[in-house]
Amino acid sequence: MSEASNPVSMIEISNLVKNYGSKFAVDDISFKVSTGEIVGFLGPNGAGKSTTMNILTGCLSSTSGEVKVGGIDILENPDEAKKLIGFLPEQPPLYVDMTVDEYLNFVYNIKSCRLNRAKHLEEIRKVTKIDDVKNRLIRNLSKGYRQRVGIAQALVGNPPVIIFDEPTVGLDPKQIIEIRNLIRSLGKTHTVILSTHILSEVQSVCDRIIIINDGKIIADEKTENITQVVDDNRRYLVKIAGPMREVTAALKAIPGVVTVDLTGEREMDSYVYSVEASKGVDVRKPIFYAMAEKNWAILGLQVAQMNLEDVFIRIMDKASR
Amino acid sequence: MSAIYKREMRAYFTTPTGYVFIAVFLAVSGFVFAVSTFQSQTSDVSGYFQLMIFGYIIIVPLLTMRSFAEERRTRTEQLLMSSPVSVTSIVLAKFFAAFTMFAGTVLLSCVYYLPLRKYGDTNVGKAFGCLIAMLLLGMCFVAVGIFVSTLTDSAVTASIGTMAILLVFVTAAIFNNLIDAYVIRQVLSWISVYSRYVNFTYGIFDVAATVYYFSITVIFLFLAIRVYERRRYA
Numbered sequence: 001m002s003e004a005s006n007p008v009s010m011i012e013i014s015n016l017v018k019n020y021g022s023k024f025a026v027d028d029i030s031f032k033v034s035t036g037e038i039v040g041f042l043g044p045n046g047a048g049k050s051t052t053m054n055i056l057t058g059c060l061s062s063t064s065g066e067v068k069v070g071g072i073d074i075l076e077n078p079d080e081a082k083k084l085i086g087f088l089p090e091q092p093p094l095y096v097d098m099t100v101d102e103y104l105n106f107v108y109n110i111k112s113c114r115l116n117r118a119k120h121l122e123e124i125r126k127v128t129k130i131d132d133v134k135n136r137l138i139r140n141l142s143k144g145y146r147q148r149v150g151i152a153q154a155l156v157g158n159p160p161v162i163i164f165d166e167p168t169v170g171l172d173p174k175q176i177i178e179i180r181n182l183i184r185s186l187g188k189t190h191t192v193i194l195s196t197h198i199l200s201e202v203q204s205v206c207d208r209i210i211i212i213n214d215g216k217i218i219a220d221e222k223t224e225n226i227t228q229v230v231d232d233n234r235r236y237l238v239k240i241a242g243p244m245r246e247v248t249a250a251l252k253a254i255p256g257v258v259t260v261d262l263t264g265e266r267e268m269d270s271y272v273y274s275v276e277a278s279k280g281v282d283v284r285k286p287i288f289y290a291m292a293e294k295n296w297a298i299l300g301l302q303v304a305q306m307n308l309e310d311v312f313i314r315i316m317d318k319a320s321r
Numbered sequence: 322m323s324a325i326y327k328r329e330m331r332a333y334f335t336t337p338t339g340y341v342f343i344a345v346f347l348a349v350s351g352f353v354f355a356v357s358t359f360q361s362q363t364s365d366v367s368g369y370f371q372l373m374i375f376g377y378i379i380i381v382p383l384l385t386m387r388s389f390a391e392e393r394r395t396r397t398e399q400l401l402m403s404s405p406v407s408v409t410s411i412v413l414a415k416f417f418a419a420f421t422m423f424a425g426t427v428l429l430s431c432v433y434y435l436p437l438r439k440y441g442d443t444n445v446g447k448a449f450g451c452l453i454a455m456l457l458l459g460m461c462f463v464a465v466g467i468f469v470s471t472l473t474d475s476a477v478t479a480s481i482g483t484m485a486i487l488l489v490f491v492t493a494a495i496f497n498n499l500i501d502a503y504v505i506r507q508v509l510s511w512i513s514v515y516s517r518y519v520n521f522t523y524g525i526f527d528v529a530a531t532v533y534y535f536s537i538t539v540i541f542l543f544l545a546i547r548v549y550e551r552r553r554y555a
Contacts, residue, residue: 057399057402057403058402059399059402059553060553078405079405079406080405082403082405083405085403087399087403089396089400089403093396093397093399093400094395094397095328095332095395095397097332097335097336098328098331098335102331106324106328107400109323109324109327110324110325110404110405111404111405112405153400
């Protein structure tokens with residue numbers, strides 16, 4: 001666990017509840033995030049992601065529960081706690097009648113930062129790649145630029161905790177990659193929480209994933225372990241040159257194989273089969289021998305990686321069951 | 322707080338709001354001044370100031386309607402809320418910015434007095450008293466406007482709401498003559514910002530009225546702060 005190497009919890013949320021009458025937006029959430037961790041907050045629309053983030057940043061109060069940032073309670077000492085946080089809300093909070101530079105200076109002032117102003121702001125403009133528009137009115141900027149100004153705003157004052165609510169919305173693919181790289185590099189020295197419903201984003205950026213649905217945490221795992229949460233049968237994709245029906249029958253005859261399906265992919269007389277084997281059984285060798293016996297050539301064999309989409313949907317299914 | 326104040330002041334002049342306010346203010350006050358003094362052949366300015374109170378009902382909301390409503394609509398309030406700034410200082414910064422605009426324009430309109438002074442027999446003390454009263458009254462009106470602006474995310478709703486409240490404030494005393502019940506009359510004249518204003522027109526500095534105007538201002542600013550803090554709990 002990273003908590004062993006990094007014992008300091010920058011963010012500590014315990015038993016957080018937020019309800020609007022009988023509707024629970026956040027229902028008893030607890031988690032900790034340690035320094036230098038990048039946590040992805042994943043969930044369908046209306047799951048409570050933004051609500052949690054708004055509570056975390058002091059924009060919204062909780063019904064009950066405790067939120068500590070850097071050991072400081074956000075309700076008891078909001079000003080001190082807020083100094084530690086840079087926040088990019090779902091909609092970047094931009095004053096469109098200001099230029100980028102004026103805006104960043106304003107943010108610098110209200111956060112009452114004590115840094116080398118010119119140098120610090122220039123650094124931020126550089127990493128977010130908005131230096132070339134610094135004298136333009138925010139009103140006239142494209143969505144991608146606005147989003148990046150929003151990100152820049154969150155970095156002002158170099159806060160140790162950075163919270164991004166859907167940071168890559170509205171960016172083009174190249175910008176998305178740049179922003180992901182930026183987030184990854186921020187994660188080395190900062191604590192980052194980002195929410196998204198783009199699963200590949202979480203997979204490529206985050207160390208840890210928290211999946212939230214209906215205001216409850218339904219999974220909280222390291223990114224590389226998340227697929228193991230759904231312990232299901234393994235699937236293999238095998239491309240075999242041979243008569244389709246007979247191959248299917250032969251595959252089904254192998255002990256451990258549960259189902260055999262055609263994926264629909266074919267090339268001349270070879271088909272790609274999706275073979276599902278029961279848990280803990282490696283059927284690759286038996287497939288090879290079975291096919292070799294019949295003189296059918298195996299053109300390809302791979303373990304089907306369960307991607308995050310599958311995991312996500314399965315976890316959601318499990319939770320709703 | 323000073324950062325927000327400066328931003329507000331900037332916003333008045335980088336958007337049409339400030340220019341529209343100053344232009345409308347000077348146009349209305351110029352016309353009223355000309356009619357109430359030169360045309361009615363008098364150098365007594367108290368009539369002008371009395372009429373201007375009604376003008377403020379329409380002009381002041383122009384200043385205050387956007388202050389919080391716009392932040393709420395564009396979600397920039399999230400920046401302020403997540404910054405280490407207290408709600409009190411946000412409200413005060415916005416109030417002072419709007420009041421600066423108001424007071425500045427009122428002082429600007431004092432140039433009307435110069436030709437009157439040159440050609441007429443004027444009473445400076447009396448005019449000065451009226452001016453002070455105007456600033457105090459304007460302070461209340463701005464506070465009301467700031468408060469109403471926290472209630473909505475639409476600047477139009479905010480301005481109409483402000484006008485409605487200001488209208489009640491100003492006209493409360495006028496209904497007084499029509500009502501027999503003593504208690505209601507007392508309540509109405511207490512509410513009325515208009516009746517408190519009268520002493521100033523005689524050149525008397527009315528301490529009780531001054532305290533009253535400050536109280537009204539503080540009450541509405543306090544309400545604005547409460548509304549904002551309450552919204553976090555909504």
